[in-house]
Amino acid sequence: MDTVTSLLDSIADVGRDPGRGGYTRPVYSAAERDLRAWFTEQAGRRGLAVETDRNGILWAWWGEPQRGALVTGSHLDSVPGGGAFDGPLGVASALVAVDLLKARGVQPNRSLAVTVFPEEEGSRFGVACLGSRLLTGAIDADRARNLKDDDGNSLADVARINGLDPQHLGRDEDALGRIGDFVELHVEQGRGLGEDGPAVAVGSSILGHGRWKLSICGQGNHAGTTLMEDRRDPMVAAAQVVLAVKQVAAQTKDARATVGRLQPVPGGTNVIASRVDLWLDVRHPQDEVTAQLVEAIHGKAQKIAAFEGCQATLAEESFSGTVHFDAALQRQVQNALPGAPVLPTGAGHDAGVLAGFVPSAMVFVKNPTGISHSPEEHVEDADADAGAGALADVLEALL
Incomplete structure (x- = not known):
């Protein structure tokens, strides 16, 4: 057998x-x-x-x-x-x-x-x-x-x-x-x-858990010719958003929030990205708390993106209570x-x-x-x- x-x-x-x-x-x-x-x-x-x-x-x-x-x-x-x-x-x-x-x-x-x-x-x-x-x-x-x-x-x-x-x-x-x-x-x-x-x-x-796609749009440009003060770099905003996700989840008991995937567009080494997509996984035993966590993360992402001259949009891909x-x-x-x-x-x-x-x-x-x-x-x-x-x-x- x-x-x-x-x-x-x-x-x-x-x-x-x-x-x-x-x-x-x-x-x-x-x-x-x-x-x-x-x-x-x-x-x-x-x-x-x-x-x-x-x-x-x-x-x-x-x-x-x-x-x-x-x-x-x-x-x-x-x-x-x-x-x-x-x-x-x-x-x-x-x-x-x-x-x-x-x-x-x-x-x-x-x-x-x-x-x-x-x-x-x-x-x-x-x-x-x-x-x-x-x-x-x-x-x-x-x-x-x-x-x-x-x-x-x-x-x-x-x-x-x-x-x-x-x-x-x-x-x-x-x-x-x-x-x-x-x-x-x-x-x-x-x-x-x-x-x-x-x-x-x-x-x-x-x-309860779900997946969301967070897109941060900025201005694609040349990595060598664009001065730091002239940049609208969505990757800089994305890095701060990843940290914000951890901070938001850490403040709520039993919450879990993860950015497990990040994709820059177009993705060249010597290119300032025009857009960065992050995929967000958020979980909590209470569905209303999950929704609150996602809303809080989205709010922080919008503020971070605006500070860097970018825009942040969120779209739900799936959710299970x-x-x-x-x-x-x-x-x-x-x-x-x-x-x-x-x-x-x-x-x-x-x-x-x-x-x-x-x-x-x-x-x-x-x-x-x-x-x-x-x-x-x-x-x-x-x-x-x-x-x-x-x-x-x-x-x-x-x-």
């Missing part, structure tokens, strides 16, 4: 990033397509019938597709230079859990599906959990079709190239109705379980995993999007250092096995 580690080892060379370290597996890249093919092959080996729905979500069925099925799974795409476990751990664990259920002689009284959601990280088109948002209608289909990656490719064009009809992207009542309960296993992206804690925990909630998982399903998961601690998470997940539409739950597997979205992300082999066993216990109880 495969282990979680052996399955992850079989894809260890897919999407390696020699520059950043770790893995870069944006949706519908060659690496992510290879992973989708790997999943299809592994599901087939287990006698699971695989289909791709109109939003590009993979479904591997044990039993006939039907309404009210038990569904588990995660994603295979990654952030740039991400770790080996964020996403693939949940997929590999779901496949091993199926093996364990079959070895136990479990005869499901309803269908079970293992899913792979595309573009969970939002690293290509800028909207996190895009696959589950499309499925549920949480994002407008026309807006989604017009999303573009850094090379100017629209989601509609990329979907078409990958065998999807872009006109059919969007809320899928039939597919959504097939989910009776959804359980997602994921590597813990924090230190809630600690280095010496138990291998698994049960998720309770997801912190704080999610509390279904209480009844959470109790069932806890009953199947007695003694497992209950933890909130500050990371977004497809389970959080689905929670607004179907009963959803999460199981977290210990990450000793708490580091994620980094090559240093880690799960011990024994904890990975324990996670798959825990997921099998949960699925058996729900089946």
